[in-house]
Amino acid sequence: MRRHERLIEFALFLCGLVSVGTTVGIVVVLTAETAAFFREVPVVEFLTGTQWTPLFANPRFGVWPLVLGTLLVSGIAMAVALPFGLMSAIYLSEYASPPVRRVVKPVLEVLAGVPTVVYGYFALLFVTPILQPVIPSLAGFNALSPGIVMGIMILPLVSSLSEDAMRSVPDGLREGAYALGATRMQTALTVVVPAAFSGITAASILAVSRAIGETMIVAIAAGQQPRATLDPRVPIETMTAYIVQVSLGDTPAGTLEYRTIFAVGSLLFLGTFGLNLASTWIRERFREVYR
Amino acid sequence: MTAGTTAADSAATDRGNVRRRVLDRLFQLVGLIVLAAALLALGTLLYSVLRDGMGRLSWDFLTSYTSRHASEAGILPALAGSVFIVVLTAAMAVPLGVGAAIYLEEYGTQSRMARLIELNIANLAAVPSIIYGLLGLAVFVRALAFGGSILAGAATLALLVLPVVILSTREALRTVPLSLREASYALGATRWQTIRHQVLPVAAPGILTGVILALSRAIGETAPVITIGALTYVPFLPDSVWSPFTVLPIQIFNWVSRPQPEFARNAAAASLVLLALLLSMNAAAIWLRDRYQTRRRS
Numbered sequence: 001m002r003r004h005e006r007l008i009e010f011a012l013f014l015c016g017l018v019s020v021g022t023t024v025g026i027v028v029v030l031t032a033e034t035a036a037f038f039r040e041v042p043v044v045e046f047l048t049g050t051q052w053t054p055l056f057a058n059p060r061f062g063v064w065p066l067v068l069g070t071l072l073v074s075g076i077a078m079a080v081a082l083p084f085g086l087m088s089a090i091y092l093s094e095y096a097s098p099p100v101r102r103v104v105k106p107v108l109e110v111l112a113g114v115p116t117v118v119y120g121y122f123a124l125l126f127v128t129p130i131l132q133p134v135i136p137s138l139a140g141f142n143a144l145s146p147g148i149v150m151g152i153m154i155l156p157l158v159s160s161l162s163e164d165a166m167r168s169v170p171d172g173l174r175e176g177a178y179a180l181g182a183t184r185m186q187t188a189l190t191v192v193v194p195a196a197f198s199g200i201t202a203a204s205i206l207a208v209s210r211a212i213g214e215t216m217i218v219a220i221a222a223g224q225q226p227r228a229t230l231d232p233r234v235p236i237e238t239m240t241a242y243i244v245q246v247s248l249g250d251t252p253a254g255t256l257e258y259r260t261i262f263a264v265g266s267l268l269f270l271g272t273f274g275l276n277l278a279s280t281w282i283r284e285r286f287r288e289v290y291r
Numbered sequence: 292m293t294a295g296t297t298a299a300d301s302a303a304t305d306r307g308n309v310r311r312r313v314l315d316r317l318f319q320l321v322g323l324i325v326l327a328a329a330l331l332a333l334g335t336l337l338y339s340v341l342r343d344g345m346g347r348l349s350w351d352f353l354t355s356y357t358s359r360h361a362s363e364a365g366i367l368p369a370l371a372g373s374v375f376i377v378v379l380t381a382a383m384a385v386p387l388g389v390g391a392a393i394y395l396e397e398y399g400t401q402s403r404m405a406r407l408i409e410l411n412i413a414n415l416a417a418v419p420s421i422i423y424g425l426l427g428l429a430v431f432v433r434a435l436a437f438g439g440s441i442l443a444g445a446a447t448l449a450l451l452v453l454p455v456v457i458l459s460t461r462e463a464l465r466t467v468p469l470s471l472r473e474a475s476y477a478l479g480a481t482r483w484q485t486i487r488h489q490v491l492p493v494a495a496p497g498i499l500t501g502v503i504l505a506l507s508r509a510i511g512e513t514a515p516v517i518t519i520g521a522l523t524y525v526p527f528l529p530d531s532v533w534s535p536f537t538v539l540p541i542q543i544f545n546w547v548s549r550p551q552p553e554f555a556r557n558a559a560a561a562s563l564v565l566l567a568l569l570l571s572m573n574a575a576a577i578w579l580r581d582r583y584q585t586r587r588r589s
Contacts, residue, residue, distance in 0.1 A: 005481050005483050008483045009394070009482075011390065012390045012391070012394035013394050013398070013399065013404075015387045015388075015390030015391040015393075015394060016399070016404075016405070017408070018391065019408060019412050019415060019453060019454065020408055022426070023415060025426050025430055026418065026422060029430065032429075083325075084325050087321065087325040087326075088322065088326045090322055091319070091322030091323060092326070095322055095323075096326075104326065107333065108329065108330075110570075111332070111333045113573060114333075114511075114566070114569075115512075115566075115569070116511070116513065116514075117511075117513045117540040117543050118336070118562045118565065118566065119336070120544070120547060121340065121543065121547050121555075122335075122336050122340070124547060125343070125547070126335070152329070152336075155332075159329075183312060183314070184315055184318075185311075185314055185318040186311070188318075209417060210419075213418075213421065214419070215419070215420070215421045215514035216513045216544065219544075220544065220547050220548070240419070240514065243421055243425070243514075244421070244514060244517055247428075248523070261518075265421070268419060268422065269418065269422050272419055276414055279417075280413065
């Protein structure tokens with residue numbers, strides 16, 4: 001009987017270990033292939049070069065065009081997601097009546113659950129065509145519309161996490177502000193938002209991490225032309241879109257081209273991992289604790 | 292203090308109050324507009340897909356193989372691949388995820404190892420899905436030589452959704468009252484007997500809700516499945532876990548990438564099928580959650 005119990009506990013422990021194994025696997029795989037990559041390409045060229053043409057006859061391995069492309073699209077996405085997400089969070093937390101909240105929150109969840117490939121379709125075949133008459137120099141593939149659409153995709157994340165942070169601010173603080181004669185706007189902006197600041201910041205950082213790692217919207221609507229530019233009207237390529245581009249081709253394992261996706265993947269992993277850690281750290285470190 | 296200044300003061304205060312109240316109203320209006328804009332974005336997205344794809348939706352579209360001619364192409368292999376892969380993903384992710392959650396919640400809450408696993412899961416949940424694709428490519432496709440098979444795809448997706456399954460299962464286990472466990476122990480049941488016969492049945496609807504949501508994420512994923520080398524043109528149905536395969540999101544991606552507008556309409560129609568699939572899964576999860584909540588309250 002006791003042995004039986006022990007055996008089950010051990011089996012359950014092994015299940016838990018799979019998740020640790022996943023992390024170890026990711027780190028080992030990325031490190032091994034990236035190390036092999038750097039035996040052939042100098043680290044300095046990879047990190048400082050401004051030309052990315054690994055599939056050409058005369059390959060160059062400067063990752064900056066991919067990094068800039070990623071930052072450009074993510075920047076546009078955040079410019080949409082942050083103000084809209086925060087404003088709707090304030091509205092839902094401070095103004096909306098419970099019935100409104102009960103209807104709106106699930107709808108926003110649906111927005112977050114739409115597959116990214118459908119968002120890609122929307123960016124390429126709906127947003128770009130309606131933007132082109134307004135911005136005549138906008139190319140068919142560009143950074144602007146995937147950026148905007150990615151912002152729409154991330155908005156529910158910013159909104160719901162920020163709203164959670166605001167709603168965990170105790171009502172006593174709000175009532176204190178009202179008693180001093182503050183309006184709801186003054187209460188929201190000068191009491192609730194500052195009190196929930198760590199949670200809001202953590203949510204925003206997590207959103208940046210999501211934007212950087214997002215793949216299909218940019219693979220569909222941003223193009224496949226790595227170039228070091230901050231012009232949102234021309235085709236670019238992000239780190240994630242490059243990995244997709246190579247994966248769609250027939251690249252044999254062990255070649256330098258095959259290893260490029262792991263090198264780019266490593267950079268992507270380090271970036272998002274750093275942001276996730278920062279998000280957790282800020283939430284824990286700067287949380288206001290009310291008793 | 293004279294009467295005059297008091298009157299002037301109160302007039303100023305009144306003006307200030309009016310200004311503040313107007314500002315407050317304006318602010319509320321802006322919030323409402325922003326929220327409406329977000330909902331409008333969702334509406335526009337659905338509208339654009341419906342407008343482009345509705346005309347292509349037919350029984351033939353669901354039951355035909357892909358074709359070079361857009362008007363004859365269907366999504367049967369992609370639909371079959373998606374169903375096949377989601378079942379296999381569930382078969383791997385559910386036992387592993389529920390097992391891990393039980394360990395963390397019922398056995399190892401105090402141990403150092405459990406804390407490490409917990410931290411690790413929180414971080415894994417935020418790793419971009421394409422990184423899981425690279426992991427699957429190196430481990431399942433190459434090292435274990437599964438090739439670009441359904442097995443490799445399902446294993447990759449299982450690792451991807453594992454954190455979601457674990458987190459939601461723990462949430463469900465936490466709602467089971469301690470008194471239930473104590474009563475079971477008092478009757479002489481062992482730990483596992485208590486979990487198996489008391490805790491799991493009570494937590495089951497909550498666990499199921501989490502599992503459905505995790506699987507609906509797996510069914511919509513594109514990037515990791517492309518990375519492990521799923522095909523874009525599959526003229527046959529998968530017949531075993533070793534079959535090459537395609538899934539609905541890849542089929543949509545493939546059609547969107549073509550310049551001809553006829554293929555774009557196919558992509559929209561396939562998106563409608565995918566959205567319908569996801570929506571019914573989500574509805575099932577919400578229905579389960581509501582049923583569960585009302586039962587617990589009564």
